[in-house]
Amino acid sequence: MTTVSFTPALRRFVAAPSAHVEAATAGQALAMVFLARPALRGYVLDDQGALRRHVAVYVNGRPIGDRERLSDPVGPRDEIYVFQALSGG
């Protein structure tokens, strides 16, 4: 199972516990999480399903390459981490 974890910064707005899902890509993994928690989707993805500009998704500590469709492959032992790209003041 692929592990999906979210930054604690999200918890102020919406419930975002870690989850274990079966998925072949980062996008599929997130979609599985959002199926169970629809309110979380809009915090991470924009209206077209792309990653929000100031949100980052890393797989095993490396940023994903496809921020539009999140097609980066993932395996059962991989760890996905969703967090904010720092900006603003």
Place this chain on the structure above:
Amino acid sequence: MDERLYVGTRKGLFELARARGSWEVYDAHFLGDPVSALLAQADGTLYAALDLGHFGAKLWRRDPASAWRELAVPVFPEKPKDASDDPHPWSLIKIWALEPGGVPGRLWAGTMPGGLFRSDDEGASWRLVEPLWRMPERREWMSVAGGEAPGIHTVLVDPRDPKDVRVGVSVAGVWASRDAGESWAIINRGMYNEYMPPERREDPIAQDVHRLARCAARPEIMWCQHHNGVFRSEDAGASWREVTAIRPSKFGFAVAAHPRDPLTAWFVPAVKDERRIPVDGKIVVARTRDGGESFEVLRKGLPQRHAYDLVWRHGLAVDASGERLAFGSTSGGLWSTEDGGDSWSMLDARLPPIAVVRFAAA
């Protein structure tokens, strides 16, 4: 007079009430989060739109005597392949205007990147007003300074006919629908935009409308604070006449129309274009009571030395009485009046930069 004042800022929503003859902050919500729009309904329901830096635009509602609850936000439909040359994103950037629709349950939301949305269930769900979004001219809308896209900042529903809706766009003039959003036309004539190339200066779609306001009792009377002047309309936004008597400058963002007197309106002028500060460092409010023929420059109680506060589009409000007003600034100053602007008092608080100020009855 309205006894509640809601102030949306860069770092949260502040709830003010009258106490011992002045306004006092008695509660704060969403501390740390930017508030981009507010709506306080007559029944006490409050809506707050947030513009979270990382996590997008959000919408919350608080019913009377209840806790805050997150609602769905307006979402743009999937971008079709034939729209690949659309210069504007098909994704919500922020909610910039929230207005009641004049029928039970209906709300309008104006957004960046220029989509208008309608809800008929008190904000539980939203639908893009596609006829406006799909007009070919919409691709000509210009981005607002400081934003990444055009934005609908004003939605005015005719109090006599909820199907009659006007929207103000930065930067794209005034648009009207007389069938609750099914069809649209750009209607403004008589404005000019002096920063455009000469051949486009009077083009209706090239008009940099900063904010629109209308007289509630005489809805055909509308006022516009435009990028390069003040304009007034007597036919609900179709034709406009420049109000050249505005002092001390013709640039600004905010305008408030008297709810009953069609000849009275208030503005907060500033030095134009890139500087965007009060003229000579003095904060003033310009009031006309004769339809724009003349203006009084009101300054009693307002800072008159080294004040560099700017008042944004939604930062000035008048209550239902027409006597009580408040405005909030980019430096977090908040001033209010009980006598239509003759004298002002400053809120004893240092608020974050203020985007929106709204009154509510209670």
